[in-house]
Amino acid sequence: QKEVEQDPGPLSVPEGAIVSLNCTYSNSAFQYFMWYRQYSRKGPELLMYTYSSGNKEDGRFTAQVDKSSKYISLFIRDSQPSDSATYLCAMSGAAGNKLTFGGGTRVLVKP
């Protein structure tokens, strides 16, 4: 079993819908949680970065961390075709150093 599980998708939604993404993990030592967006043939771009449990909002993006359930989520409101990409969750322990990634979820927002 992988340390971080993420549904590969693809997840197809109409423009304007809410995109809901999630990851589950097994290592209770993870304390830093990240979401990256990756366009085809490009490097991952950091979207959200949270420490420990709770919610964080940035524009159309909301990240949630539930450490008791070992479950993190990313919500994208008012989705746009430009949000079509692969979304990667990543996490690390107390040192905030070595990242463990999920396999990524491919999202397609249709106009």
Add this chain to the structure above:
Amino acid sequence: DGGITQSPKYLFRKEGQNVTLSCEQNLNHDAMYWYRQDPGQGLRLIYYSQIVNDFQKGDIAEGYSVSREKKESFPLTVTSAQKNPTAFYLCASNRGQGSGQPQHFGDGTRLSIL
């Protein structure tokens, strides 16, 4: 503009050949990382370096080598011992261990076998 530059964008390797991927950053970051990305498998850590002249193996270091002679540069050599080198290689950096700072990535090098 500060960032991470990886070159070349595409690289082809012949059987038995070593190839070197370049990674340069001007973010004044202490730590640098190399990842390999295969379809559907996320990113896997090859090597990382916390400081100049020091580096550690990641989860899949076999068949790869690195050096860290300058703070700005962290080249990765894919040796002939790496039997399945075809992948997308990503370099990242951050302020370093204990900083709690996220890693930022370059735009990758795609390596293929000729």
